[in-house]
Amino acid sequence: MEESQFLINHYSSKLEQGKFTWESPSNIALVKYWGKKEDQIPENPSISFTLDTCKTKTTLSFRKKAKKDNGFSFELFFDGKQKADFKPKIETFLTRIERYLPFLKDYHFKIETSNTFPHSSGIASSASGMSALALCFMSIENEMTPDMSQEYFIKKASFLARLGSGSACRSIEGDLIVWGQHNEIEESSDFYGIKYPFEVHENFKNYQDTILLVDKGEKQVSSTVGHNLMHGHPFSEKRFNQANENISNLIKALKSGDLDGFIQIMESEALTLHAMMMTSLPYFILMKPNTLEIINRIWKFRKETGLHIGFTLDAGANVHVLYPETEADKIYEFIKNELVAYCENDQYIRDKVGKGAKLLI
């Protein structure tokens, strides 16, 4: 069993106390993960660009409990303030990962976390947040298991992050990550993300992502609810097959540098994700009028200029505008002049593809 490699029954030393800080990025899926089985196993493989600017910084301090008891002990601070409403999510995460990190009930933890992107910007922080926390726990385990390889460290961090939030397993490394078993990608796994193993054309190096914040409110539908709507969905099987095919086609586009082909797959994936939500029961429309306005303007500008501007969406109204670095000047001008007006309070984030998480202390 692939999972059993992450079980550990002995630590060569135990720590009294300590502290680690990791900074971990968000990521944007090109082929989407939407639908999961038990234990955060995806129904189809997905592939994402790791981002650079949108990050979560997490400091985990720990001290040994006087006596081990049967519960988890932790405090949680977000932007310096206690955050009681995030605690149940962390409690669930700890319960899921305890099998793989048997030291968790031996310590009291203080988790201090903050995001580089604006608070309640509508940008999901679960990928960056859960990956940063998973990495902090792995740093503790690494101190107690000094002969751990770097490769194992990364793999297990991704494995643990997945149990916090599926897409978080794609936030450990950069710049392109595959998660979920695909028959053309030998090393791919449903349990953790891996670095995209094939040739990538220059056109996709340093790819740009400007995130337009159309709706900064709370998500209308949580991703847990969204994933569940794929159970018994009339089109789910077709969709899961399509995601596999889209990855096969993306492999070709990434290799040859086919920007038009890349954009077609990426945009179709975004619209399919939204179509799944429109055709589930209950049904949801996650786009806002300004989302559509932006999409139409992107298409018009692309047609008029021949520039390679494209979009993708997460399960919400915000638009990720993606474009090659070589065309960045003209496209960024267009975004500022014509698209930003459709954002809530003119807010947007200029991001690009990044290299993955970093240990700060």
Ligand code: PMV
């Ligand atoms: O990681 P979750 O459970 O929040 O799911 C994320 C799903 C999408 O962001 C919509 C798609 C993806 O692959 O990231």
